[in-house]
Amino acid sequence: MLILCLLLVTAGGSLFLYKWLDLGVPIKADNAIGAWTVEARIRFSAQSGKPVKVRFAVPLRPPGFALLDETFVSSGYGLSTAVQDGDREALWAIRRARGEQELYYQAVVYPARDTAQSTGSRPPSVEPPQFSDAQAAVVASLVEQIRAHSADIATFAVETLQRLGARDNSDINLLLTGDDSPQRRAEVAAGILATANIAARPVYGFQLQKEGRRLPLLTRLEVHNGERWLSLDPLSGAQGQPDDFLVWSRGKPPLRDSDGVRHLRLEFSAAENTYEALAAARQRAAERGSLALQFSLLSLPVQMQMVYRVVLTMPLGALIIVLLRNVVGIKAFGTFAPILIALAFRETRLLNGILLFTGIVALGLGARFYMERLKLLLVPRLASVLTVVVLMMAMLSVLTYQLGIGAGLSVALFPMVILTMTIERMSIGWEEAGPREALQQAGGSLLAASLAYLVMTERQVQHLVFMFPELLLIVLAITLAMGRYTGYRLTELRRFKALAG
Amino acid sequence: MITFPWQRARALRAHGVLGMNQRNGDFIARVNPRRLYPLVDDKVRTKTLAQAAGIQVPELYGLIAIQHQVLDLPKLLEGREDFVVKPVNGSGGNGVLVIVGRRKGRYRKASGAQLTEDELEHHVSNTLSGLYSLGGQPDAAMIEYRVKVDPVFEPISHQGVPDLRTVVYKGYPVLAMVRLPTALSDGKANLHQGAIGAGIDIATGLTGRGVWRNEVIDEHIDTGNPITGVQVPQWETLLELAARCYDISGLGYLGVDFVLDRDFGPMMLEMNARPGLNIQIANQTGLLPRLATVDAHGRQGASVAERVAFAQERFGRA
Numbered sequence: 001m002l003i004l005c006l007l008l009v010t011a012g013g014s015l016f017l018y019k020w021l022d023l024g025v026p027i028k029a030d031n032a033i034g035a036w037t038v039e040a041r042i043r044f045s046a047q048s049g050k051p052v053k054v055r056f057a058v059p060l061r062p063p064g065f066a067l068l069d070e071t072f073v074s075s076g077y078g079l080s081t082a083v084q085d086g087d088r089e090a091l092w093a094i095r096r097a098r099g100e101q102e103l104y105y106q107a108v109v110y111p112a113r114d115t116a117q118s119t120g121s122r123p124p125s126v127e128p129p130q131f132s133d134a135q136a137a138v139v140a141s142l143v144e145q146i147r148a149h150s151a152d153i154a155t156f157a158v159e160t161l162q163r164l165g166a167r168d169n170s171d172i173n174l175l176l177t178g179d180d181s182p183q184r185r186a187e188v189a190a191g192i193l194a195t196a197n198i199a200a201r202p203v204y205g206f207q208l209q210k211e212g213r214r215l216p217l218l219t220r221l222e223v224h225n226g227e228r229w230l231s232l233d234p235l236s237g238a239q240g241q242p243d244d245f246l247v248w249s250r251g252k253p254p255l256r257d258s259d260g261v262r263h264l265r266l267e268f269s270a271a272e273n274t275y276e277a278l279a280a281a282r283q284r285a286a287e288r289g290s291l292a293l294q295f296s297l298l299s300l301p302v303q304m305q306m307v308y309r310v311v312l313t314m315p316l317g318a319l320i321i322v323l324l325r326n327v328v329g330i331k332a333f334g335t336f337a338p339i340l341i342a343l344a345f346r347e348t349r350l351l352n353g354i355l356l357f358t359g360i361v362a363l364g365l366g367a368r369f370y371m372e373r374l375k376l377l378l379v380p381r382l383a384s385v386l387t388v389v390v391l392m393m394a395m396l397s398v399l400t401y402q403l404g405i406g407a408g409l410s411v412a413l414f415p416m417v418i419l420t421m422t423i424e425r426m427s428i429g430w431e432e433a434g435p436r437e438a439l440q441q442a443g444g445s446l447l448a449a450s451l452a453y454l455v456m457t458e459r460q461v462q463h464l465v466f467m468f469p470e471l472l473l474i475v476l477a478i479t480l481a482m483g484r485y486t487g488y489r490l491t492e493l494r495r496f497k498a499l500a501g
Numbered sequence: 502m503i504t505f506p507w508q509r510a511r512a513l514r515a516h517g518v519l520g521m522n523q524r525n526g527d528f529i530a531r532v533n534p535r536r537l538y539p540l541v542d543d544k545v546r547t548k549t550l551a552q553a554a555g556i557q558v559p560e561l562y563g564l565i566a567i568q569h570q571v572l573d574l575p576k577l578l579e580g581r582e583d584f585v586v587k588p589v590n591g592s593g594g595n596g597v598l599v600i601v602g603r604r605k606g607r608y609r610k611a612s613g614a615q616l617t618e619d620e621l622e623h624h625v626s627n628t629l630s631g632l633y634s635l636g637g638q639p640d641a642a643m644i645e646y647r648v649k650v651d652p653v654f655e656p657i658s659h660q661g662v663p664d665l666r667t668v669v670y671k672g673y674p675v676l677a678m679v680r681l682p683t684a685l686s687d688g689k690a691n692l693h694q695g696a697i698g699a700g701i702d703i704a705t706g707l708t709g710r711g712v713w714r715n716e717v718i719d720e721h722i723d724t725g726n727p728i729t730g731v732q733v734p735q736w737e738t739l740l741e742l743a744a745r746c747y748d749i750s751g752l753g754y755l756g757v758d759f760v761l762d763r764d765f766g767p768m769m770l771e772m773n774a775r776p777g778l779n780i781q782i783a784n785q786t787g788l789l790p791r792l793a794t795v796d797a798h799g800r801q802g803a804s805v806a807e808r809v810a811f812a813q814e815r816f817g818r819a
Binding site: 326329375377378379428437483484485486487488489490492493495496497498499500 | 506509510512513514516518520521522523526527568619620623626627630631632693712715717778781782785786787
């Protein structure tokens with residue numbers, strides 16, 4: 001037992017020290033902050049017997065960023081790239097493919113302000129816009145009006161966007177064809193500007209503000225003022241590109257065309273990482289022929305990395321539960337339910353999470369007490385409480401959204417089943433052992449969840465376990481050692497107070 | 502003066518108080534083989550086991566194992582004025598329903614509260630779906646004889662039957678207490694539900710001071726009668742019965758619950774493979790020294806009589 005623990009600590013510790021001291025893997029989370037790994041994942045099912053072709057735009061000199069490293073992952077596919085007018089396309093092709101297919105594009109980018117001008121200062125040729133006759137007439141009159149209300153190219157573009165924002169105008173509706181999205185507005189605005197002989201194009205990309213999977217694709221409008229490209233918000237017309245907006249493609253949306261595929265899905269994800277320090281460490285590892293980093297979690301696709309960033313902190317959460325239960329002796333519902341609640345807090349942040357948890361459990365408890373009078377059997381009763389919980393969540397989300405509080409929106413992943421079980425156990429505890437005991441247990445669960453949350457979401461902690469998963473061996477050793485802790489629990493010191501004198 | 506946690510821990514250690522972690526890690530895990538748990542967790546099996554060994558138990562009137570049988574409940578209860586409904590795999594007294602009488606199709610609890618036929622059936626259904634069972638698995642409900650209070654305990658129990666809990670270690674009774682129901686505990690004899698626990702001198706069977714919640718008391722909180730110095734009838738027989746439970750269950754660390762019936766004498770209610778630690782508070786003494794005594798001087802294969810004699814000699818109140 002002791003030997004096993006020592007062995008685990010030695011193994012975990014020495015691997016950690018080797019990677020840290022010898023290979024120089026950064027132990028601080030904020031080394032070289034600001035590098036991002038971005039990834040596009042295209043999934044589809046191939047139509048059998050047909051050749052498959054997918055044309056997809058990939059970033060080229062995105063303003064405000066430098067492209068460090070690129071990888072195309074597409075086993076068996078032929079790949080070619082072509083650059084045209086500040087836009088780059090990758091073409092994946094294969095003669096025969098069967099079933100579900102996945103193509104990846106991965107790139108590491110980091111902010112580099114001085115490259116902002118490099119998007120091409122030569123005024124590009126203006127493509128003739130594609131409007132129907134009726135639309136062309138509207139555009140022609142619009143261009144006249146806008147010209148009268150603007151001084152230069154920039155104000156012309158802003159005025160155009162503002163006019164497109166007039167919702168009740170039937171002319172505008174004709175142009176937008178009922179699609180009032182930012183993307184459509186940017187595209188139509190580009191068309192109008194082209195009619196006035198101004199080079200303009202919609203650009204597509206996403207916000208790198210936060211790490212995430214399934215990042216939504218956003219659109220902006222770029223207008224060339226004769227010297228350089230200006231970036232405008234298609235809704236407000238505000239000028240200037242936000243710092244963290246990564247331009248993915250220009251002119252047309254990233255997914256261009258495809259042959260022989262069905263159910264085409266495209267997903268973007270991004271993860272912040274410590275590229276520079278890590279790149280150096282990798283290089284050192286490669287020079288010495290060390291495999292320590294080649295088989296690290298960083299070799300996984302970004303999406304999977306994101307999952308592991310969370311999953312790897314779970315043993316720490318479990319360790320906290322062990323400490324709280326066996327050393328402190330708090331009472332809580334379920335063994336690992338607090339960890340699941342803690343994971344849910346990730347979506348809502350701590351304070352909102354606690355409020356949400358308390359609110360829903362309190363309301364659910366009310367519903368549950370009412371159901372007690374209906375004398376339902378256990379499983380149908382649980383199912384009913386679950387339904388009530390889900391409905392309450394939905395109502396809460398709508399309510400908070402209407403009130404303009406964002407927090408309610410991210411509750412979707414709050415573990416309803418755990419909430420339901422908590423409500424059920426709490427109501428039974430309430431009746432059997434009294435409200436005091438029930439509230440104590442609920443409080444204990446919340447306390448455990450909050451502590452687990454604080455540890456599991458700490459940036460530095462996440463970074464450490466992700467870069468050095470071997471540290472979990474040490475966590476395991478501590479947990480094993482705790483398994484043989486036969487001393488008093490802190491709460492027992494109080495419980496047996498009468499026996500101490 | 503402030504007591505620091507470690508000072509308190511040292512004081513508790515000095516008094517030989519057994520904590521939850523140590524109970525689980527050093528005793529239950531060591532002397533209670535997992536495979537034997539079902540014997541004591543399943544109260545019907547415990548009953549059969551005890552009966553086979555000649556130990557009296559409350560008569561089983563009927564067992565309801567599937568939802569459909571709930572419909573037969575009225576027939577099963579026909580002619581029974583009073584009875585107890587219990588989950589077969591229950592723990593800590595949860596889900597125990599004591600019916601003391603009937604009137605006009607309604608069932609009366611010890612507290613006087615009335616239950617309709619529907620409510621009783623609902624309770625049984627809940628029991629079947631595992632509401633009160635260990636770990637929440639589907640369970641069965643048993644309906645059995647309601648024990649009548651022995652006159653000795655009448656003055657110091659409120660609407661219920663006190664039970665006698667003995668911790669038996671490797672066959673030696675080491676610590677005992679009587680649990681007295683109160684109004685708060687709703688006639689149940691479980692300390693965490695508000696019953697009073699009073700230590701019993703192993704040597705003589707005389708009760709000591711009691712503990713209610715966290716207070717030390719000398720009188721019953723509802724009846725006001727003294728709870729100290731009460732002689733438990735047939736104490737030696739009770740010790741022997743408790744010691745025998747070790748032989749029939751095979752569990753080295755065991756809590757056994759007996760009741761004294763007015764008409765039938767000692768009856769075994771249940772055995773517990775994870776008996777609680779409150780018995781130490783009730784007795785104002787720690788378990789560890791006694792467990793150590795048994796470990797050091799207890800003899801494997803000693804007869805029941807020998808073990809009881811050993812316990813009475815060693816564990817008497819000085």
